Every structure is written in structure tokens, then in C-alpha cells.
Amino acid sequence: MRGIRWFRVLTVLITASAVLLPLGIVLYQSVLDAPFFQPSAKLSTSAFVFVFSDPDFHRAFATTVLVAAGMTLIAVPLGSILAFLLVRTDLPGRRVLEPVALIPIFLSPVVLAFGYVVSAGPVGFFTLWFKESFGSAPWNVYSLGSLILIAGLTHIPYVFLYTSSALRALGADLEEAARVTGAGAARVALTVSLPMVRPAILYSAVLVFFLGFELFGLPLILGDPGGLLVLSTYLYKLTNRLGVPSYQLMAVVAVSIIAIAFPLVYLQRRLIGASARFVTVGGKGLSPRPLRLGRWRWPALASVLVWLAATVLLPLSGVFLRAFVSSWGEGIRLSQVMTLENFRELLDYPNLVRGILNTLGIAIFGGALAVAWYALIGLAGHRWQSGWSRVLDYLVMVPRGMPGLVAGLAFLWVFLFVRPLSPLRSTLFSVWLAYSVVWLAYGMRLISSALIQVSPDLEEAGLTVGASRGQVIREVTVPLIRFGLIGSWLLVFMIFVREYSTGVYLLGPGTEVVGSLIVSLWATGAIDIVAALAVVNVVLVAAGMGVALRLGVRLHG
Amino acid sequence: MTKTLLFGLSLGMNWVVADSARAADKPVATPAPVVSAAEKEGKVLVYSTTDSAAAAPLLKDFSVLHPKITVEYNDMNSTEVYNRFVSEVAAGGGSADLLWSSAMDLQIKLANDGYAQEYRSLEAANLPDWASWKNEALGTTFEPITFVYNKRLLKPEEVPQSHAELVKLLKNNPERFKGKVTCYDPERSGIGFMLLAQDAGTDPNFADTIKTYGKVAVKLYTSTGAMLEKILSGEHLIGFNMIGSYAIGKQRKDPNLGVVYPKDYTLVMSRIAVIPKVAKHPNAGKVFLDYLLSARGQEIIANKAALFSIRSDVQGEYTASSLNKALGSSLKPIPVNASLLVYLDQSKRLAFLKQWQEALGTR
Numbered sequence: 070m071r072g073i074r075w076f077r078v079l080t081v082l083i084t085a086s087a088v089l090l091p092l093g094i095v096l097y098q099s100v101l102d103a104p105f106f107q108p109s110a111k112l113s114t115s116a117f118v119f120v121f122s123d124p125d126f127h128r129a130f131a132t133t134v135l136v137a138a139g140m141t142l143i144a145v146p147l148g149s150i151l152a153f154l155l156v157r158t159d160l161p162g163r164r165v166l167e168p169v170a171l172i173p174i175f176l177s178p179v180v181l182a183f184g185y186v187v188s189a190g191p192v193g194f195f196t197l198w199f200k201e202s203f204g205s206a207p208w209n210v211y212s213l214g215s216l217i218l219i220a221g222l223t224h225i226p227y228v229f230l231y232t233s234s235a236l237r238a239l240g241a242d243l244e245e246a247a248r249v250t251g252a253g254a255a256r257v258a259l260t261v262s263l264p265m266v267r268p269a270i271l272y273s274a275v276l277v278f279f280l281g282f283e284l285f286g287l288p289l290i291l292g293d294p295g296g297l298l299v300l301s302t303y304l305y306k307l308t309n310r311l312g313v314p315s316y317q318l319m320a321v322v323a324v325s326i327i328a329i330a331f332p333l334v335y336l337q338r339r340l341i342g343a344s345a346r347f348v349t350v351g352g353k354g355l356s357p358r359p360l361r362l363g364r365w366r367w368p369a370l371a372s373v374l375v376w377l378a379a380t381v382l383l384p385l386s387g388v389f390l391r392a393f394v395s396s397w398g399e400g401i402r403l404s405q406v407m408t409l410e411n412f413r414e415l416l417d418y419p420n421l422v423r424g425i426l427n428t429l430g431i432a433i434f435g436g437a438l439a440v441a442w443y444a445l446i447g448l449a450g451h452r453w454q455s456g457w458s459r460v461l462d463y464l465v466m467v468p469r470g471m472p473g474l475v476a477g478l479a480f481l482w483v484f485l486f487v488r489p490l491s492p493l494r495s496t497l498f499s500v501w502l503a504y505s506v507v508w509l510a511y512g513m514r515l516i517s518s519a520l521i522q523v524s525p526d527l528e529e530a531g532l533t534v535g536a537s538r539g540q541v542i543r544e545v546t547v548p549l550i551r552f553g554l555i556g557s558w559l560l561v562f563m564i565f566v567r568e569y570s571t572g573v574y575l576l577g578p579g580t581e582v583v584g585s586l587i588v589s590l591w592a593t594g595a596i597d598i599v600a601a602l603a604v605v606n607v608v609l610v611a612a613g614m615g616v617a618l619r620l621g622v623r624l625h626g
Numbered sequence: 627m628t629k630t631l632l633f634g635l636s637l638g639m640n641w642v643v644a645d646s647a648r649a650a651d652k653p654v655a656t657p658a659p660v661v662s663a664a665e666k667e668g669k670v671l672v673y674s675t676t677d678s679a680a681a682a683p684l685l686k687d688f689s690v691l692h693p694k695i696t697v698e699y700n701d702m703n704s705t706e707v708y709n710r711f712v713s714e715v716a717a718g719g720g721s722a723d724l725l726w727s728s729a730m731d732l733q734i735k736l737a738n739d740g741y742a743q744e745y746r747s748l749e750a751a752n753l754p755d756w757a758s759w760k761n762e763a764l765g766t767t768f769e770p771i772t773f774v775y776n777k778r779l780l781k782p783e784e785v786p787q788s789h790a791e792l793v794k795l796l797k798n799n800p801e802r803f804k805g806k807v808t809c810y811d812p813e814r815s816g817i818g819f820m821l822l823a824q825d826a827g828t829d830p831n832f833a834d835t836i837k838t839y840g841k842v843a844v845k846l847y848t849s850t851g852a853m854l855e856k857i858l859s860g861e862h863l864i865g866f867n868m869i870g871s872y873a874i875g876k877q878r879k880d881p882n883l884g885v886v887y888p889k890d891y892t893l894v895m896s897r898i899a900v901i902p903k904v905a906k907h908p909n910a911g912k913v914f915l916d917y918l919l920s921a922r923g924q925e926i927i928a929n930k931a932a933l934f935s936i937r938s939d940v941q942g943e944y945t946a947s948s949l950n951k952a953l954g955s956s957l958k959p960i961p962v963n964a965s966l967l968v969y970l971d972q973s974k975r976l977a978f979l980k981q982w983q984e985a986l987g988t989r
Contacts, residue, residue: 106712107716186861187859293811293846293847293848305848306813308705309705309816310975311976312816312969312970314709395880396858397858398858398859398860398861399861419678419679481709481710481713485719486717573702573706574710577700578698588703589702590677590679592850593679593680593850593872594851594854594855594873594875594876595679595875
């Protein structure tokens with residue numbers, strides 16, 4: 070008993086310091102009138118006054134709330150249904166569809182958005198073809214509606230990962246019971262399966278909504294031409310409006326977003342409430358048979374394919390096309406501009422291979438390490454009736470309240486000004502820590518929702534036969550939440566593949582990642598090379614997933 | 627078309643071959659004690675806004691010249707260079723040995739705030755007067771600020787050759803150019819702001835010019851990549867205040883891109899090098915700076931990186947001397963001096979942005 074208490078307290082303390090160090094600097098910075106490291110900096114509310122009286126801030130805030138809410142409303146229902154279809158039914162081709170559905174997560178959002186521009190933008194190849202065939206193209210990828218739609222559709226995979234992990238761990242008995250009484254697949258989904266995994270769906274809803282505040286790549290590419298301003302692109306104004314970067318103003322924006330986390334987590338706690346209702350991993354192991362969709366089989370497949378066409382095929386075809394041509398757009402015959410030059414040039418790019426290896430390394434091993442940490446946090450809070458576990462709930466959520474631009478600075482400052490950490494600054498460890506802290510909630514909630522499903526009976530059975538708490542955790546609890554752990558690792562892996570901004574100030578020669586290569590190429594206008602790099606990225610990750618699946622990493626039970 | 631200042635690509639390639647042979651002979655004028663101290667330091671840490679691919683030929687040649695000095699080259703955007711540097715200095719653990727950035731105003735601010743160390747580079751004698759400030763901040767390139775347009779969609783006779791012609795073109799065809807003109811967003815891009823502020827001081831009809839941009843709903847971006855790509859695709863037709871070196875890099879790959887050096891005035895920006903006081907390898911920083919300014923380094927800057935050499939004795943297509951020949955007195959280099967600090971004053975900056983927003987009708 071003593072051991073477990075120590076483990077819990079220690080985990081909370083370590084996690085708290087990892088979260089609160091960068092956060093504390095940002096909070097402190099927000100109430101100063103100059104960079105916190107300048108001796109002349111004084112306590113002041115001037116930054117709050119400046120930002121809150123700036124009409125651009127209000128405009129950006131309103132747009133951001135709209136985008137976040139809209140994308141949540143799109144992603145959550147569709148993502149849950151998709152998960153049910155792929156995990157619980159006999160949908161044709163579901164094993165193949167699953168990895169394809171995940172592509173939008175690991176592709177850099179800037180590249181994804183640019184893919185939409187090349188295919189469906191005003192002079193995109195799909196738009197031009199459509200215009201030629203039907204006279205006009207009635208859409209505008211740069212409108213607020215498009216931004217919300219694209220953000221919503223491309224965040225479906227997050228909800229999918231959450232819901233599917235929980236569905237996999239769901240005992241089949243309840244569904245069986247419903248089916249015996251004659252319920253069809255849709256009815257089983259809506260009245261039994263999805264309500265039983267409500268914690269997972271709720272977590273994903275909260276997290277997707279919160280991601281809406283951090284959204285950067287999509288609004289940068291799709292919002293700029295229409296003058297759409299969201300909080301993360303508004304930060305650009307704050308870095309430049311006064312000539313020199315004004316950290317206090319940026320910190321105020323971060324604090325405003327962090328403030329949103331609190332009511333969100335409160336709501337989440339209220340809605341999940343007594344977790345006993347969601348215990349679905351009981352003693353009776355009944356392995357589920359897929360529900361028959363019957364005559365809905367093909368229409369269901371068609372809907373999934375339509376979604377894949379919109380979120381994977383459309384942007385990816387744009388990116389692939391751009392990688393293989395020297396020019397595109399109005400007045401171009403694509404057959405005349407085909408080239409492999411972009412790939413040849415990419416190969417010459419300095420440190421390309423090292424960047425790719427670093428990225429894969431930090432995603433695969435760093436991802437696994439992060440999940441191990443998240444699992445410890447999850448287990449520490451598991452069945453812990455204490456105010457600390459509530460603190461933990463809020464704690465994990467706040468780091469993502471810092472938009473990438475601010476998080477990057479905050480971690481630079483942590484590694485600069487917290488002396489014991491300084492020697493680690495130019496190693497990949499610092500990058501890993503920054504990534505892991507910022508994405509804490511996202512990886513951890515998958516594990517939490519798996520833990521909620523585990524029946525206490527099983528653990529108590531272990532204790533009764535004389536096992537220690539630690540043994541029970543290792544030999545009972547952890548194996549039972551394996552789907553949550555695998556799902557978490559998959560999500561973290563994909564996020565780490567594309568993540569960049571959080572580590573921007575920690576990266577240097579030797580620690581390049583694909584994200585930093587993309588950004589530096591983009592800045593000089595080498596979008597063709599960026600596209601080629603994205604193609605390499607997709608092929609590598611897809612091949613990696615294929616190999617992993619062959620080697621027996623099983624996404625399925 | 628004939629009026630447009632477009633240099634033949636093949637001509638450029640010839641220069642590369644001819645010049646690199648000669649350049650290797652010119653020694654870099656760094657005092658021997660500095661070189662030997664630098665070799666003892668063994669390393670130079672550079673924070674730069676010039677991307678690794680463009681800098682690669684420079685770094686390679688430098689390592690041939692100074693095999694005992696390793697270059698640790700960090701490329702990042704200009705805000706990142708500034709943030710990282712000031713944060714590192716404040717933390718007291720040392721920072722870069724050379725800052726090489728296109729954000730001219732921020733570089734001058736660093737020097738003005740006392741972060742730079744003085745170095746009387748012998749190579750600096752070859753720089754024009756406007757390119758060095760107190761031996762603390764030195765201009766290293768000569769990059770024209772250009773118009774960039776889509777050659778497929780803009781007829782040769784339509785292509786504006788000056789700011790006045792651009793305004794006229796837009797005024798005469800407001801419908802056709804609506805949403806088809808692009809530039810950096812001065813509110814979100816430091817370089818965009820600096821260039822527009824220079825326009826304000828150079829263009830006699832500035833107020834009318836920006837009003838015209840507003841009438842055609844100019845599209846504002848933060849990245850060069852997005853703008854060049856969209857001009858090439860035909861989503862936009864023309865962009866102004868575009869950095870010539872990037873435009874030419876793109877043009878080499880896709881000849882559909884047209885580049886114009888405006889005849890009334892062509893602004894010229896320069897990447898500024900600063901050796902920080904806190905440099906841990908100050909001598910290596912000096913050796914690297916001398917190399918950047920040397921004929922040998924400038925040959926590569928001009929002919930391999932297309933960043934335009936600032937030295938008048940370096941020949942080739944992308945050099946100050948060829949631009950001077952073609953454009954003469956209409957070249958307006960942005961001086962490397964304290965005048966760049968004017969708009970870092972908060973109230974002046976905000977007032978200027980207000981003028982811009984009002985002209986655009988966004989406020």
C-alpha cells in the first residue's frame with residue numbers, strides 16, 4: 070500500500086513540474102510589460118489591456134470558437150460512426166480502410182491544406198476539370214465554411230481512434246443481448262455500443278474542440294486569402310505589430326486559451342460522472358462477432374469512401390501531383406510538365422536522411438516512451454479517490470492551451486532558465502519532452518477511457534488471491550487496457566511525425582526533423598520540394614504501418 | 627517583353643563555370659592571428675535565415691578553405707533568430723558566433739542595443755558605404771525587391787515596368803485584378819512591413835498607390851512560398867515587394883514566372899551579419915564574416931546561391947555590378963543604419979499600420 074501511494078504522488082509531482090514549468094513562465098510573462106528576462110520588466114496588466122481592446126483579437130477569437138465548435142460537431146458524430154462501422158460490423162474492406170483513414174493525422178496540416186489548394190482551390194486541377202465539365206465550380210476553399218468543413222472532416226480520425234479503441238475493449242455481451250432481441254446494426258450502435266463508450270467519445274470531443282484553438286496550418290493556408298483570422302494566425306500579428314516580438318501579448322493569448330480548458334474539463338468530469346456505469350470489461354470474455362449490416366453494407370461502404378475521397382484522396386492527390394510536376398494551374402497541360410526533378414533536388418537537400426531518421430526515431434521510440442509515461446499517469450489516477458486525481462485531470466489539459474508559437478518559446482525558456490535542464494537543451498530529449506508535455510492529454514485520455522472500462526472485480530480478484538497492488542497493475546490492469554495503449558501509441562506516433570512548432574527552438578544541427586525541413590523549404594518558396602518530401606513521408610509511414618501490421622502489431626482484437 | 631529585365635539562364639550558367647575558377651585564387655583578407663585563434667576555437671555557430679540548401683555551397687567551400695573550423699549552421703526564420711538569441715543571451719549561457727539575418731531592422735536593433743561586437747573587417751572595405759554600420763552590422767547581399775508575375779496570363783505589353791505603371795494597370799482593370807494581386811502582410815511579416823515602409827519613403831504617390839492596392843483587394847500572405855506558388859498557378863497574377871533572390875530561384879525551375887525590376891525605383895535589401903558580444907568563438911565568427919564578404923564567398927553568393935553579391939568587383943548575373951549597369955540610379959538600397967529603427971517605435975509603427983489598413987478599407 071505504501072508503495073502505491075509513493076508511486077502516485079511521485080507521478081503527480083513529476084507530471085506537475087513538467088507541465089507547470091513552461092506554463093508558469095507563460096503566466097508570469099503575461100502580467101509583465103516586457104520580456105520576463107529583462108531587468109526592466111515590471112508587473113503590469115498592460116498586455117491584457119492591449120490584447121483585450123484589440124478588435125482583431127475579438128474577431129480572431131470569435132472565428133476560432135466558431136471553427137472549433139463547427140469542427141467538433143462534424144468530427145464527433147461522423148468519427149464515432151466510422152469507428153463503429155470499422156470495428157464492430159462486417160463492412161467490406163475494413164482492415165484496409167483503417168490505416169488509410171489515419172493519413173490526415175500524420176500529414177503536416179500546412180501540406181494537407183496546400184493539397185486542397187492544388188486540387189480544389191480556385192485554379193486547382195479538380196476545380197478546372199469541374200468548370201470545364203459543368204460550367205462553374207460552386208465552392209470556395211478559402212471561405213469560413215470550407216475551413217470548418219475541412220477541419221471537421223480531417224479531425225474525424227482523432228475521434229475514430231478514441232472510439233475504436235474503446236469499442237475494441239467493449240465486451241460483446243450487451244450487443245449480443247440487443248441483437249437477440251432483434252435490433253438492427255444502427256440501433257445497436259446508437260442505443261448500446263456508442264453510449265457504452267461515451268467517455269471515449271466525450272474525451273475526443275473535448276480534445277478536438279480544444280485542438281480547434283490551436284489550429285494553425287489549415288487556417289494559415291486556407292484562411293489567408295479570405296482574410297480569415299484565428300487566434301494562432303493572430304499571434305503572427307503580435308510578433309510583428311510592435312516591431313519586436315512582444316512575448317507578453319502572445320502570453321496573454323495563450324492564457325486566454327488556457328482559461329478555456331477549465332470549464333471544458335469541468336464539463337467533461339460532470340458528463341462522465343460516476344465511471345462505474347461504463348465498466349464493460351468484465352469477467353466474462355465473449356469475443357465479439359461482427360454485426361451484419363445486411364442491405365446497408367454497400368451504402369455504408371460508399372459513405373466511408375466518400376469521406377475518404379474528401380479527406381484523403383482530394384488533398385493527397387494535390388500533394389502528389391505537385392510533387393511530380395514543374396508547374397500547375399490555369400493554362401497548364403499537366404502531361405507537359407511531368408518531372409522527377411523535385412525528388413532529385415530533395416535528395417540533394419542537406420541532412421535530409423538524418424531529418425527523416427530523427428523524425429521516425431522520435432515518433433516510434435519517443436512515442437512509446439511518451440505512452441509509457443502517460444500510462445503511468447493514468448494508472449496513478451486510476452481508482453484514486455483523492456483531490457489529487459482531479460488536479461491531474463486539469464493538469465494534463467492545460468499544456469495544449471499554448472499555441473505552437475508560444476509553446477516553442479516556453480520550452481526554450483524552460484531549458485535555458487531552469488539550470489539543471491540546460492545541458493539537455495540541444496539533445497533530442499528536450500524535443501521529446503516538449504512534444505510529450507504538449508500532447509499529454511491527447512495520448513493520456515485514450516488510456517483513461519480504457520481504464521474506465523475495466524471492472525474493479527478483476528483487480529480485486531487479483532488482490533484476493535494475494536497479489537500486491539503492483540502485481541495487479543502489471544498483470545491484470547495493463548493487459549486489459551492494451552487497446553487503449555496501442556491506440557495511444559498510434560496517435561502519439563502520428564502526431565510526433567508531423568509535430569514541429571513546439572520544438573522549433575530546441576532543434577538544431579543534428580536534431581533536424583521533417584517538420585523543420587518542411588518549414589525552411591516553404592519559407593523560400595520551394596513548395597515543389599515540400600510536396601516531394603510529403604510524398605516520401607506518406608510512403609514511409611504507410612510502409613512502416615504495413616510492416617508493423619505484418620509483424621503482428623495488431624490493431625484488432 | 628524586351629523591356630523587361632530578364633537575363634538569359636544559359637548566360638548565368640556560363641558565369642558559374644568561368645567565375646568559380648577565378649574566385650578560388652583570391653585570398654580572404656583575415657589577419658593570420660585571427661585565423662589561428664579561430665582554428666583553435668575549432669567551431670563557428672551560425673544562426674541564419676538563409677535556408678540550408680542555399681547556404682550549402684558556401685558552407686562547403688568554407689570547409690575547404692578552413693578544414694579546422696566546423697560550421698554549425700542553424701537555419702530558422704527571422705523572428706526565431708531574434709527570439710532565440712535574446713533569450714540565450716539573457717540566460718547567460720552564450721549564443722551564436724554570427725547572426726546572419728534578412729530582418730535588417732531587427733539586426734540593427736540588436737547592434738543598437740549593444741549586443742554586437744565591433745570588428746574592423748579588412749574585407750568590409752569592399753562594401754558600399756551604406757552597407758556597414760559602426761563595424762558592427764554589415765550588409766552581405768544585394769537583393770533586389772521585384773514584381774513577380776505569371777507569364778502565361780499576363781501579356782508582355784501589360785507587364786508593368788514601374789510602380790506607377792503597376793498602379794495604372796490596376797486602376798484601368800479593377801475587375802480583372804480583383805483578388806489577383808499579392809504581397810507580404812505588413813501586419814504579420816516583419817520584412818513585409820519594412821519594405822512597405824521603404825515604399826512610403828520612396829514612392830511620391832504612396833497614399834494613392836496603397837489605396838489602389840486596396841481597391842483590387844490585395845491578398846496578404848506571410849510566406850514567400852505561398853505567394854510564388856499562387857502566382858505561378860494563376861490564382862494570382864502579380865505580386866509586388868517580392869524578394870528577387872527567391873523569385874529567381876523559382877524562375878530557374880519554372881520559366882512561367884516573370885520577374886521585373888521596377889524602373890522608377892528598385893529597393894535592395896541586404897542580409898545583415900552581426901558578431902555578438904557573447905560569441906564563444908569570436909575569432910571563428912570573424913573568419914566566417916570575412917569569408918562571407920570576400921570575393922571568394924561573394925562569388926558563391928552570387929552564382930551558386932543567387933542571393934546577389936554586394937561587391938562591385940564580383941562579376942556575374944546576380945551581382946550588384948550587373949544590377950547597377952542595368953538599373954543605375956533607380957536602385958535604392960535600404961541603408962544599413964539607424965534609420966531602420968524608426969518604425970520599431972511603437973506609436974510610429976502602429977500609426978503606419980493604421981494608414982495601411984485605412985487605405986485597404988480593412989479598418
